[in-house]
Amino acid sequence: GVAQVTVRDALNQALDEELERDERVFLLGEEVAQYDGAYKISRGLWKKYGDKRVIDTPISEMGFAGIAVGAAMAGLRPVCEFMTFNFSMQAIDQVINSAAKTCYMSAGAIPVPIVFRGPNGASAGVAAQHSQCFAAWYGHCPGLKVVSPWSAEDAKGLLKSAIRDDNPVVMLENELLYGVAFELSEQAQSKDFVVPIGKAKIERPGTHITLVAHSRPVGHCIEAASVLAKEGVECEVINLRTIRPMDIETVEASVVKTNHLVTVEGGWPQFGVGAEICARIMEGPAFNYLDAPAVRCTGADVPMPYAKILEDNCTPQVKDIIFAVKKTLNI
Amino acid sequence: MANQSKQSPPSHNTTFGPKANWFAAGLRMPNGHAPLYGLYGPGAVSEASRVMVASSRNYADFASEATFEVKKCDLHRLEEGPSTTAVMTRDEGLQYYKTMQTIRRMELKSDQLYKQKIIRGFCHLYDGQEACCVGIEAAIKPTDHLITAYRAHGFTYTRGVPVREILAELTGRKGGCAKGKGGSMHMYTKNFYGGNGIVGAQVPLGAGIALACKYFGRNEICLALYGDGAANQGQIFETYNMAALWKLPCIFVCENNRYGMGTSVERAAASTDYYKRGDYIPGLRVDGMDVLCVREAVKFAAEHCRSGKGPIVMELQTYRYHGHSMSDPGISYRTREEIQEVRSKSDPITMLKDRMVNNNLASVEELKEIDVAVRKEIEEAAQFATTDPEPPLEELGHHIYYNEPPFEVRGPNQWIRYKSVN
Numbered sequence: 001g002v003a004q005v006t007v008r009d010a011l012n013q014a015l016d017e018e019l020e021r022d023e024r025v026f027l028l029g030e031e032v033a034q035y036d037g038a039y040k041i042s043r044g045l046w047k048k049y050g051d052k053r054v055i056d057t058p059i060s061e062m063g064f065a066g067i068a069v070g071a072a073m074a075g076l077r078p079v080c081e082f083m084t085f086n087f088s089m090q091a092i093d094q095v096i097n098s099a100a101k102t103c104y105m106s107a108g109a110i111p112v113p114i115v116f117r118g119p120n121g122a123s124a125g126v127a128a129q130h131s132q133c134f135a136a137w138y139g140h141c142p143g144l145k146v147v148s149p150w151s152a153e154d155a156k157g158l159l160k161s162a163i164r165d166d167n168p169v170v171m172l173e174n175e176l177l178y179g180v181a182f183e184l185s186e187q188a189q190s191k192d193f194v195v196p197i198g199k200a201k202i203e204r205p206g207t208h209i210t211l212v213a214h215s216r217p218v219g220h221c222i223e224a225a226s227v228l229a230k231e232g233v234e235c236e237v238i239n240l241r242t243i244r245p246m247d248i249e250t251v252e253a254s255v256v257k258t259n260h261l262v263t264v265e266g267g268w269p270q271f272g273v274g275a276e277i278c279a280r281i282m283e284g285p286a287f288n289y290l291d292a293p294a295v296r297c298t299g300a301d302v303p304m305p306y307a308k309i310l311e312d313n314c315t316p317q318v319k320d321i322i323f324a325v326k327k328t329l330n331i
Numbered sequence: 332m333a334n335q336s337k338q339s340p341p342s343h344n345t346t347f348g349p350k351a352n353w354f355a356a357g358l359r360m361p362n363g364h365a366p367l368y369g370l371y372g373p374g375a376v377s378e379a380s381r382v383m384v385a386s387s388r389n390y391a392d393f394a395s396e397a398t399f400e401v402k403k404c405d406l407h408r409l410e411e412g413p414s415t416t417a418v419m420t421r422d423e424g425l426q427y428y429k430t431m432q433t434i435r436r437m438e439l440k441s442d443q444l445y446k447q448k449i450i451r452g453f454c455h456l457y458d459g460q461e462a463c464c465v466g467i468e469a470a471i472k473p474t475d476h477l478i479t480a481y482r483a484h485g486f487t488y489t490r491g492v493p494v495r496e497i498l499a500e501l502t503g504r505k506g507g508c509a510k511g512k513g514g515s516m517h518m519y520t521k522n523f524y525g526g527n528g529i530v531g532a533q534v535p536l537g538a539g540i541a542l543a544c545k546y547f548g549r550n551e552i553c554l555a556l557y558g559d560g561a562a563n564q565g566q567i568f569e570t571y572n573m574a575a576l577w578k579l580p581c582i583f584v585c586e587n588n589r590y591g592m593g594t595s596v597e598r599a600a601a602s603t604d605y606y607k608r609g610d611y612i613p614g615l616r617v618d619g620m621d622v623l624c625v626r627e628a629v630k631f632a633a634e635h636c637r638s639g640k641g642p643i644v645m646e647l648q649t650y651r652y653h654g655h656s657m658s659d660p661g662i663s664y665r666t667r668e669e670i671q672e673v674r675s676k677s678d679p680i681t682m683l684k685d686r687m688v689n690n691n692l693a694s695v696e697e698l699k700e701i702d703v704a705v706r707k708e709i710e711e712a713a714q715f716a717t718t719d720p721e722p723p724l725e726e727l728g729h730h731i732y733y734n735e736p737p738f739e740v741r742g743p744n745q746w747i748r749y750k751s752v753n
Contacts, residue, residue: 062569063566071540074476103732105525107510108733111733
C-alpha cells in the first residue's frame with residue numbers, strides 16, 4: 001500500500017536500486033561512503049557495495065568532477081555528488097565544457113552518461129555563500145538535462161531516470177526537503193518506477209490562475225492554493241520537475257485555461273527560471289489568453305543574509321505568493 | 332625483402348649466418364647521430380663480419396634491425412629507469428618514419444590551408460613534436476586510452492583517424508571526423524578522447540578514464556597529456572592526489588615544448604622540473620625529440636601502471652616549430668636562431684632518417700619514395716578536405732543528446748527550429 005517516505009529515503013532507495021541494477025553505476029563525492037553522506041542520502045550504501053562502488057573523494061571538486069566525467073566517457077555511469085551546488089562552481093567547467101558539450105562536439109561519438117546531484121538553493125541560516133540557486137545557471141546550457149524534484153516521488157523517479165539517461169543530468173535537490181515525508185504510491189515504490197525527464201506534473205488542478213514552481217516552492221504554492229481556495233480562488237499548481245528540457249506545453253495548456261500566470265522560484269529574479277517561462281509564454285499560443293501580465297515570485301535580489309528575519313524575507317513565502325495571485329487577478 | 336627473424340642485439344664478433352646482420356655489428360652509436368661508415372660496401376666493420384659477407388650480400392639487403400643508444404632519463408623517486416638501448420627493426424623504423432613524415436606534412440598543409448582562410452578559428456600545429464605521439468603509440472596498445480589538449484592533430488592520426496578526415500574536420504566539412512561539429516580542438520576516435528580546449532581540464536578526465544580501466548579490470552591504461560603551460564593548473568595537482576591515492580593506471584605526460592603560448596617555462600614556473608611535479612608520484616624526464624627514447628620510456632611507464640603501482644609522471648622535452656597557434660608567428664618570445672638550431676640539430680624525423688640510413692635499415696632513395704608517397708596522400712586528403720561539402724544546415728541541432736527521441740532545438744529566433752536527432 002501507500003507509504004510515507006522522506007525525500008532522503010526516496011533518494012537512498014533510488015541509489016540503492018540503481019547500484020544494484022547496473023554494475024557500471026557508482027557514486028563518488030565528499031563523505032558519501034564512510035560518513036554515510038553529509039546529508040545521509042547515501043546511508044548504508046558503502047557498507048552494502050564497498051569501496052569500488054561508493055568512493056570518498058578529497059575536497060577537490062574540479063578534480064573529482066573531471067574524473068567522474070572521464071569515467072563516464074570511458075563507459076561507466078557515475079553519480080557525482082556535490083555537497084552543495086555552491087561548490088559545483090569550482091567544477092563548473094567540467095560540467096559544462098567537458099560533460100555537456102562533448103556529445104555535440106564529437107558528433108555523437110562520445111556520450112557522457114553522468115549524474116551530478118546535491119542540494120541546491122537556500123537552506124536555513126547558512127548565509128550567502130551556501131545558499132545560491134543554480135537552476136538558471138545549468139538550465140542555460142544545451143547538452144545538459146536539469147531536474148529539480150519536490151516530492152519523494154519526484155526525487156526517487158527523477159534520480160532513477162537521471163542515472164538511466166545516457167546524457168549528463170544535473171539534479172538539483174533541496175536540503176530542507178530531505179527530511180519531509182510524502183506519500184509514495186505502491187507503483188512509486190517499485191524498483192522500475194521512473195519519472196520521465198522533461199515532463200511537468202499538475203499537482204493541483206484549478207481554474208482561475210496557474211502557479212508554476214520547482215522544488216520547495218511547489219509546496220508553498222500548494223499551501224497558498226489551499227488558503228486561496230477558502231476565498232473561492234482555485235489555483236492550478238504545476239510542478240515543473242524538469243528545468244531543462246522545460247515542459248512549457250503543460251504550462252501553456254494551463255494558461256490557456258486559466259488566463260493568469262504566476263511563476264515561483266527560490267533563485268534570484270534576473271535571468272531566472274520565471275523569466276524564461278514568461279518569455280516562452282509570450283512566444284507561444286498562451287499569450288493571447290493572458291488577461292494580465294505574467295508575474296514572477298523569486299528570491300530577493302541580494303546575496304542571502306544570515307539573520308532569520310532577513311533570510312525569511314529573501315525567499316518567496318506563502319504570503320508573497322498569495323499577494324502576487326491577488327494582484328494578478330486584481331482582487 | 333624478407334622479414335628476418337629478430338636477433339639479439341649484435342656485438343662486435345657475433346654476426347654469423349647467411350644473412351648476417353653485419354652492418355649492425357659494432358653499432359653502438361652515441362645518440363644515434365654520427366655516421367660511422369657508409370651504406371654499403373665491404374670496407375666496413377670488423378674482421379669477423381667481413382669474413383661472412385661476400386657470400387650473402389646483395390644490393391637490396393638491408394639489416395633487419397639495429398640497436399641504438401638513447402639518452403638516459405632523469406629519474407624521480409625511481410631506482411631504475413627505462414632501457415638506454417633501443418632495438419628498432421627495419422619495419423618499425425619505416426613505420427615511424429612514415430608516420431612522423433605524414434604528421435609533419437599534414438601540419439604544414441594545415442598551415443597552408445589556414446593562410447588561405449580555408450581553415451578558421453584556432454589551429455595549433457604539432458610539427459617538431461612528432462616523436463612524442465609516434466613514440467607513445469609505438470609503446471602502447473590500441474586498447475589503451477589517450478587524451479590530450481588542443482595540439483591534437485598528431486595524436487588524432489596515431490590513434491587511427493585518417494588524414495583526410497582530420498583535414499576535412501579542420502575545413503569544417505561533413506566528411507570530417509566530427510562531421511564538422513568539432514573543428515581542430517575536438518577530434519575523437521575509439522580510445523582517444525580528444526582534443527580538449529580548456530587548458531588542463533583533460534587531465535582529470537584522463538584519470539577518470541584510468542579509473543574506468545581499473546574498474547573494468549581489463550589491464551588497460553590511460554595516458555593523460557598536457558603542456559608545460561597546463562602543468563601549473565591546480566586541477567592537475569588535485570588529479571595527481573586522487574590518482575596516487577586510488578592507484579589509478581594513469582601516465583601523466585607533460586609535453587614540455589618550452590613555451591606556454593608566449594611565456595617561456597622560466598617565466599611561468601617556479602620549478603621547471605615538470606617530471607617532479609607529481610611529488611609523491613615517480614617521474615621520468617625524457618628526450619622527446621628521439622622517437623626511440625620516447626618509446627622506451629613509455630614502455631617502462633606503461634609497465635609501471637599495468638603492474639598496479641599506480642600513476643607515473645613523464646616529461647617529454649620537445650619543441651614546436653610553429654607558434655602557439657596560427658595567430659602567433661612564434662618569434663616575439665623566441666629567436667629565429669633558436670628555432671633553426673632545433674631544426675638542424677634535433678629534428679626528430681632527421682634523427683630517425685640518419686639512424687636508419689647509417690645502420691642500413693633503409694636507403695636514402697627508399698625514404699625519398701616514402702616522402703613522395705606521403706606528399707601524395709596529403710595532397711589527396713587536402714583535395715577531399717577542400718571539395719567535400721559543408722555539413723547540411725539540417726544537422727545543426729543534431730547530437731545535443733545521445734540515445735534520445737527526436738526533438739526540436741531553437742534557432743536564432745522563435746520561428747527557426749532545428750530538428751535534433753542522434
